[in-house]
Structures are given as C-alpha cells and as structure tokens.
Amino acid sequence: MGRTPEIRIAAIDDAHGIALVHVASWRNAYRGLMPNDVLDALSVEQRENGWRRIISAPNATGRTVVADRDGEIVGWASFGPGRDEGASEQGELRGLYAHPTEFSTGVGHALISAVEIALREDGFASAYLWVLDGNDRAARFYESHGWNEDGTVKLDERQTMTLRELRRTKSLV
Template sequence: MLIRGVVAADVPALARVHVDAWHVGYAGLMPQGLLDTTTVERRTASWERTVRTQRDPREKILIAEVDGTPAGFAHTGPGRDPDAAGTGELWALNVAPSHWGSGLAPYLIEAAHEALRHAGFERATLWVLTGNSRARRFYERHGWGPDSVTREETIRGFSVAELRYTLDLRLD
C-alpha cells in the first residue's frame, strides 16, 4: 500500500473508486435518484477539472494505491464553512468497496490528518451523512467527534442531512 499525491493519470480510477464507494456505501442513505445520477462519466469530468485546476496550496488529494492501482482517496483543504476561519477540512474520503476492511482506510485517514497538519491547520472538520453509522464509527475511532452542527445539503437537486464532525489535530 502506498499513499501519494494525485496525478492526472489517476482520474479514471479515482472516478471509479468514488462512484463505487457511493453506490455501495450510500445505498439506502442517499436518495436513489442522486445515486443514479452519480456516474463514472460525471465523476471523471469533475475529477479532471479538479486535478487540472490550480488549487489552494493547502489542498491535497491523496491516493491510496494498492498493486499499482488507486483503491482510495482523501481530499483535504481549507474549511469551507462560514465559521471555519483557520480550520482545515476533510472534504472526502472514499475507498473502493473491494478494499473495505483491508486496513487501507485507517492508513489513508492518518495521511489526511498529516496533510492537514502540514498545511498548518490545528483543527479540522468533516461532514458525514447523519444516518451513516458505519462512517461515523470509523471517524470516531480516529479521534473525530460530532459538534452538533447539522445541515441539509443539496446535491444535484436532492437533499441530504449531514452532521459536522471536528478533530483537534494537535491531539491526534
């Protein structure tokens, strides 16, 4: 297992991991119509734009590579919430379902914590689906905790309920 920065050649595999993780992990948790519109083509176009675009130097896309193939990713950067001044954010962490339970996700989240620290953040946030108990348990095992801030996020016209988690990066 290798954790490294993203390169343009990763985009097709990155999109596949993203879509597969959403379709399996969010089944029954997100509106089916949203999952149906979450396609490899749509994710590929989105990741191509993201990887090509000049980003804030504190933003990192980390790839977890297994046997030469991307099997997961973490995307970190500055916090995007109105109250997030000086806070980092774990924007996304997804692992291919075929690698769930392999130990890849804990390795990847620790690398994300380190990327956030290296970017100068002492505190970080993430958003998780309120009903996603599997993800919530995972984050809690890695030091994150809910801060009781909730929101209804609209994604492509579909509403999903989310809960914010925080992490003190100085304690991790």
C-alpha cells in the first residue's frame, strides 16, 4: 500500500499495468456473477493489446486515467461523453477498477474524484455509469460517492451470457 497514488492520464506504456488490474479485478469482482470459465479465460496479453489500441486511438472520445503508486498501476478509470442512445449530453464513467489488493485503500476514491472533476470541467452537468447486478461491493462504493440507481436496467448480450446492469447517475453541479 503506502503513499497515495498519483492520478494521471494513461500512457501507452501503462497498457500492461492496466491489463493486470483489469483481469485481477474482474476475476475478483465478478466471480459468481459471470461463468467461471469466462473469468478464468481472461488474458492479460489480450487485454494489454486492447488497451494499447484504446490508449493510442487518434479519435477517441473517452479518456483513461491511472492510479500510479511508485511506478505501479494500482487502478484505472475510463470516462467520456455518454455512449448510450440519447445520453451524449451526459458524462459516462465507463469503468473504474482497483487491484483487489488495493480495495479500501483510497485508490477508488482518488479515481472517482478525478473523473468527476474532469467530467465537470468537460461541461457535463450529470453523469451515469452501469453496475453489474449483484456486484454489491461496487454498488456500495458508488452509493457512498453519491451515485444513485435511477431504475434503468440494461441487458448486455454477450456470446456466452447475458449480463444485467443497473444504471447509477450523479449530478456534477
């Protein structure tokens, strides 16, 4: 653990660290909510390649920030204009993950605070995010930061499963 991490814009060299956090946090948070074989098949290498593409995309509408503690990526968050139909006037917190060893250390708080400030500075008066139904730890975290369920449900159809997600919103003004 140690000192508070620096929150900064992700660079291409962060792709491996982001991928490590991505895979570890998904396996921890979604065990019992997604099939084990899906979680066990997650590949750091594939995630790293995906993150390299995302970070280097020339026309990206979103941004990614990382929590960097002494050169180690311990968390990340992606955000930008809303991607859902009719939501472009809202900001969207697209994903926020801390490494499981960093839960309850302030990494998530630092990331969500930075994202809220950035979205506000981008001119968004409100923002939304999606939480996997049953991910109680994440729901409590977002609730504690003022993100409240608004009753909207989305079914995310994947090849091997359907994920039920609940929308949370927050006023940024």
